[in-house]
Amino acid sequence: MAEHRFDDTLPHSRSGSAVWTLVVVSLSTFMLMLDLTVVNVALPDIRRAFDSTFSALQWILDAYALGLAAVLLAAGSLADRLGRKRVFDVGLIVFVLASLACGLAVNDLMLILARFAQGLGGAILFAVGPALIGHEFRGRDRGMAFGVFGAVAGLAIAFGPLIGGGLTETAGWRWIFLVNVPVTIAALVVGYRKIRESRSDTPPPVDWAGMTAFSAGLFFLVLGFLRGEADGWSSARIIGYFALAGVCLAVFTMLQITRPERALFDLTLFRNRTFNGLSAVTTLGPFAVMSAIFLLISYVQNALGHSAFASGLRFLPLTLMLFVAAAATGALVAKVAPALLMGASQFLVAAGFLAILLVDAESTWTALIPAMVLIGLGMGMFNPPRAAFSIAVTTPDRAGMASGVNETFQQAGMAIGIAAVGAFFQNRVTAAFEESEVARTVFADRTSEAGEAVAAGGPAALTAELPAAVGAAVHDAAQAAFVSGLHSAMVLAAVVATIAGVIALATMRRGDLDAAALTTPGVPVDEPSVQQPVATQ
Structure with missing residues (x-):
C-alpha cells in the first residue's frame, strides 16, 4: 500500500x-x-x-x-x-x-x-x-x-x-x-x-470465544425484551431467554478478564x-x-x-x-x-x-x-x-x-x-x-381485548364494523x-x-x-499511531 x-x-x-x-x-x-x-x-x-x-x-x-x-x-x-x-x-x-x-x-x-x-x-x-x-x-x-x-x-x-x-x-x-x-x-x-x-x-488474535459468547448473550437479552409482552414476562420462555443471556454475558466477562491479550x-x-x-x-x-x-x-x-x-x-x-x-x-x-x-x-x-x-x-x-x-x-x-x-x-x-x-x-x-x-x-x-362506561357497555368481557386493539390500530380498529349508533361514542372513548x-x-x-x-x-x-483524535490530522494505516492513551479515572 x-x-x-x-x-x-x-x-x-x-x-x-x-x-x-x-x-x-x-x-x-x-x-x-x-x-x-x-x-x-x-x-x-x-x-x-x-x-x-x-x-x-x-x-x-x-x-x-x-x-x-x-x-x-x-x-x-x-x-x-x-x-x-x-x-x-x-x-x-x-x-x-x-x-x-x-x-x-x-x-x-x-x-x-x-x-x-x-x-x-x-x-x-x-x-x-x-x-x-x-x-x-x-x-x-x-x-x-x-x-x-x-x-x-x-x-x-x-x-x-x-x-x-x-x-x-x-x-x-x-x-x-x-x-x-x-x-x-x-x-x-x-x-x-x-x-x-x-x-x-x-x-x-481474534477472540472467537468471546465474540460468540457476547453475540449470543446480547441476542437472548434483546429477544427477551422484544418478546416479553407477547409471550408473557413471567413465562418460562422469557425467563429462559434472560437466564441464557446472563450466562453468556458472564462467560464473556470471564474470558475478557482471563485472556486480556485476546x-x-x-x-x-x-x-x-x-x-x-x-x-x-x-x-x-x-x-x-x-x-x-x-x-x-x-x-x-x-x-x-x-x-x-x-x-x-x-x-x-x-x-x-x-x-x-x-x-x-x-x-x-x-x-x-x-x-x-x-x-x-x-x-x-x-x-x-x-x-x-x-x-x-x-x-x-x-x-x-x-x-x-x-x-x-x-x-x-x-x-x-x-x-x-x-x-x-x-x-x-x-x-x-x-x-x-x-x-x-x-x-x-x-x-x-x-x-x-x-x-x-x-x-x-x-x-x-x-374505565370507559361506553367501552364496558359495548364490549362487556371483551373490553380488555378491545383496548389492546385500540393501542395497536387506533379507534378505527374498533369502529369499522360497529353500528353507527354506537360507533361515534366508541370512537371518542378510544381516542x-x-x-x-x-x-x-x-x-x-x-x-x-x-x-x-x-x-x-x-x-x-x-x-x-x-x-489528538479531535485536533490533529488523520494518521494513515501505513504509519504507526503516535497518540497518547486517554486519561482514565
Whole structure:
C-alpha cells in the first residue's frame, strides 16, 4: 500500500478519500436507519400478501433488531484486526444480498430470515462506519463530518414513513427493500475505489470465544425484551431467554478478564468516567427517542387517520429542525464541553416529550409542532457528538472496537426501549379504555381485548364494523384512551431522557478524551499511531 503522509502544520488537512468515505458511510447509514422505520407502514400490505399472523408481523420487525444487536461489538473489533474497509465491504455485500432476498421473499418465514441477515449486515456497517470517518477527519473537520453523519441518520428516521408510504402506495411493498440494492451496489463500488484501508498496527488474535459468547448473550437479552409482552414476562420462555443471556454475558466477562491479550472488549475502558457516561446516555437516549417516535407515528396514522405518506409530510418540522441542529452541532464538537452538548440534547428531547401533553383528544396534527421542533433539535444535537466521542474515548488503533461498543449500547437501548415503552403504552391505553362506561357497555368481557386493539390500530380498529349508533361514542372513548396512553408514555420517555441528561452533565469531560483524535490530522494505516492513551479515572 502506498504511504500517505500529512503536513502537521495544517491542523485540519485531510486525504482526498475523506469526502468519499463520508459519502459512502452516510449513504449506508441512511439505508440502515431507514429500514428501522420504513417497514412499519408496509406491514398491512405484507400481511395481505402472505396472510401473515400478528406474531409473524412482529418477527418481521424484531428480526432486524436482533441481527443488529447481535454482532455490533464483534464487527467493530474484527475491523480493527482485519481492516476496517475490508469488513465494511463485507457488511455492504451481506446487506445488499439480504435486501434482495427480502424483496423477493415468497412467504413471511423467508422475509423474517432475510430481515435477520439484513440486520447482521447493518450491524457491520453501523459498527465500522464511524471508525472509517474518524480515521479520515480530525479537529473541526471531524465535527463537521459527524454533523453530516448524524443529520443523515436522523433524516432517515424522520423520512422513513414518508418514503415507505410513497414506495408502498406507488410501487408495492417489495420496493422498500429492493430500493436498497442499486444504492448499496453504488456505495460498494465507490467505497472499493475511494476508501482507504485502516487497521490497528499491532492487532491481537481474534477472540472467537468471546465474540460468540457476547453475540449470543446480547441476542437472548434483546429477544427477551422484544418478546416479553407477547409471550408473557413471567413465562418460562422469557425467563429462559434472560437466564441464557446472563450466562453468556458472564462467560464473556470471564474470558475478557482471563485472556486480556485476546480481549474483544477492553474492560479498562470502564475506568474512564466519560466512557461510562457516554455509554449510559447512548443507551438511555435512543431508549426514549425511538420509542417516542414510533408512538408519534402511530398517533398521526392510527389516531388522526393520515396515510403513511401524509404522516411523513407532517413530520417535516421535526425533520428540518433535526437537520439544522445536526449541521450546527457538528461544528461545536471540538469547541464545546461534551457534557453540555450531550446534556442539552437530552433536555431538549425531554422538553419535547412533555410538550406532547398539550395534545388532547380533539387536537389536530398541528398541536404536535412545538414538540416536533424541540425533539428535532435534541435529536440533531445528539448524534454528531455521540459518534465523535465514541471513538475519542480510546486510541485510534481501537476505534473500531470503541465504535462497536457504542453502537451496541445504542441499538440495544433502541430495541429494548421500543419494546418496553410500547408495552407500557399498550397497558395504559387498555386501562384507560376499560374505565370507559361506553367501552364496558359495548364490549362487556371483551373490553380488555378491545383496548389492546385500540393501542395497536387506533379507534378505527374498533369502529369499522360497529353500528353507527354506537360507533361515534366508541370512537371518542378510544381516542381519549389512545391520547391518555400517549401522555403516559411520553412522561416516561421524558423521565428517561432527563436522567440521561443529568448523567451526561455529571460524567462527561474533555480531559477523558484522546485530544489528538479531535485536533490533529488523520494518521494513515501505513504509519504507526503516535497518540497518547486517554486519561482514565
